[in-house]
Amino acid sequence: MIRxxxxxxxxxxxxxxNDITAEVAQGEVVVLCGPSGSGKxxxxxxxxxLEEIRSGQLVVDGFDIxxxxxxxxxxxxMRSRIGFVFQSFNLFPHLSVLENIAMSPMRVRGVKRExxxxxATRLLERVGxxxxxxxxxxxxxxxxxxxxxxARALAMxxxxxxFDEPTSALDPEMVGxxxxxxxxxxxxxxxxxCVTHEMGFAREVADRIWFMDAGxxxxxxxxxxxxxxPKHPRTQRFLSDLRAH
Amino acid sequence: xxxxxxxxxxxWLLLLIGQYxxxxxxxxxxxxxLSVLGIALAFPxxxxxxxxxxxxxxxxxxxxxALVYAVRGIPLLMIILWTYFLLPILLGHVVSGFATMxxxxxxxxxxxxxxxxRAGIEALPKGQGEAARSLGHGYVGRMxxxxxxxxxxxxxxxxxxxxxxxxxxxxxxxxxxVQELTFAANQINNQLLTQPFQVFFILxxxxxxxxxxxxxxxxxxxxxxxTRRLGTTAPTAIPLPTGEELA
Numbered sequence: 001m002i003r004x005x006x007x008x009x010x011x012x013x014x015x016x017x018n019d020i021t022a023e024v025a026q027g028e029v030v031v032l033c034g035p036s037g038s039g040k041x042x043x044x045x046x047x048x049x050l051e052e053i054r055s056g057q058l059v060v061d062g063f064d065i066x067x068x069x070x071x072x073x074x075x076x077x078m079r080s081r082i083g084f085v086f087q088s089f090n091l092f093p094h095l096s097v098l099e100n101i102a103m104s105p106m107r108v109r110g111v112k113r114e115x116x117x118x119x120a121t122r123l124l125e126r127v128g129x130x131x132x133x134x135x136x137x138x139x140x141x142x143x144x145x146x147x148x149x150x151a152r153a154l155a156m157x158x159x160x161x162x163f164d165e166p167t168s169a170l171d172p173e174m175v176g177x178x179x180x181x182x183x184x185x186x187x188x189x190x191x192x193x194c195v196t197h198e199m200g201f202a203r204e205v206a207d208r209i210w211f212m213d214a215g216x217x218x219x220x221x222x223x224x225x226x227x228x229x230p231k232h233p234r235t236q237r238f239l240s241d242l243r244a245h
Numbered sequence: 246x247x248x249x250x251x252x253x254x255x256x257w258l259l260l261l262i263g264q265y266x267x268x269x270x271x272x273x274x275x276x277x278x279l280s281v282l283g284i285a286l287a288f289p290x291x292x293x294x295x296x297x298x299x300x301x302x303x304x305x306x307x308x309x310x311a312l313v314y315a316v317r318g319i320p321l322l323m324i325i326l327w328t329y330f331l332l333p334i335l336l337g338h339v340v341s342g343f344a345t346m347x348x349x350x351x352x353x354x355x356x357x358x359x360x361x362x363r364a365g366i367e368a369l370p371k372g373q374g375e376a377a378r379s380l381g382h383g384y385v386g387r388m389x390x391x392x393x394x395x396x397x398x399x400x401x402x403x404x405x406x407x408x409x410x411x412x413x414x415x416x417x418x419x420x421x422x423v424q425e426l427t428f429a430a431n432q433i434n435n436q437l438l439t440q441p442f443q444v445f446f447i448l449x450x451x452x453x454x455x456x457x458x459x460x461x462x463x464x465x466x467x468x469x470x471x472t473r474r475l476g477t478t479a480p481t482a483i484p485l486p487t488g489e490e491l492a
Binding site: 048050072073076077078079080081082083084086088090091092093094103104107108109149152153156 | 370372373375376377378379380381382383384386390391394395398
């Protein structure tokens, strides 16, 4: 579904992504973890080309997303099929919750207004916010905003969803409600890549965990192996640092 | 004081609409029409200029940046005189003072407004554009549905201030015989000859009333914009810790 082939990225002299070769299978849930600055967010942002890469190939659902030959139209169509959830929600503050969700299907995919609103209402019910349709983002809590952001991404009916630290900007008591929605998606077989520090979520929901450090994927393993028998010394140190807290 | 009253009583119509219907529309009416038309036409142009200045294409960005810097660096009066002499040469026929003044105002205000628009766009969090992009919106969709509605709304107070400046800038139309409010006042002064202080006091007060009313409107608008931006209710009320809790 998402295949990285020798992906390299540099920020000036800094090698941000170092020869990343990996694959996320259809329906698989991959959690990216690692110390800050290890390249997790950069990696996930290359998948819908919010970040450019220097070399290598990244194929999403059969589409070479970084190909020079892509037209803007092709790239936008592909982007619309990859759900992206940001750490800072990035809801559109000038639109109501319902409009936030219904706007892009209407404007990008040409879905009819009534249909888009019906879908949006259904998605709001699904994330437990049916009563907030007419509210504006600023009137919602962080957890509610992030759930709307997930619904907004889902409205484009993406075959894959990317989450970039979706709970890092939330108060602790709101983390659970967002993770619950994500867990629901995983249970339905959504292909997901998720950068998170929520190790409990990683352990329960992930099919595989990619551990990153200094722009490389050092270890890719099922949660049981990752937490039970980490192979790489850097992973071992990372996990023991986690436990120390 | 009585003199002021007499001048007003005898000339209020001239101050209001100039010599209309026996001559061109003038007075406050012309001043306001000139300002409203000026800002209304300058606004779409300013958005275009701002987008050009933010464009990744150098061929678009540089000439527009040069234009904006040039216009901002030249007194309005110079531009008015240039337009006054240049437009007839370019068009090959006489252009009215009103039209000349309007063209100049549109160019001048558009350049100033474009800086406001640019600042408004740049002040939005980067995540807004990224969210729009990740949902598949192209450049036009991003600007039209996400960036500009927010940026322009946030800029409403600045745009109203620019409008107030425009009203004051129309006085310069006097030098090319545009029959607006200042022109009317000068006509009255030429008639009376002996009361320049009173006449121009009336002129000043008139400008002040119009601009002060609009300034108040701008302040009201600014408060509303701020409240809207913050949301009508706070997402979660965080009680401030009392002195005891802190101690």
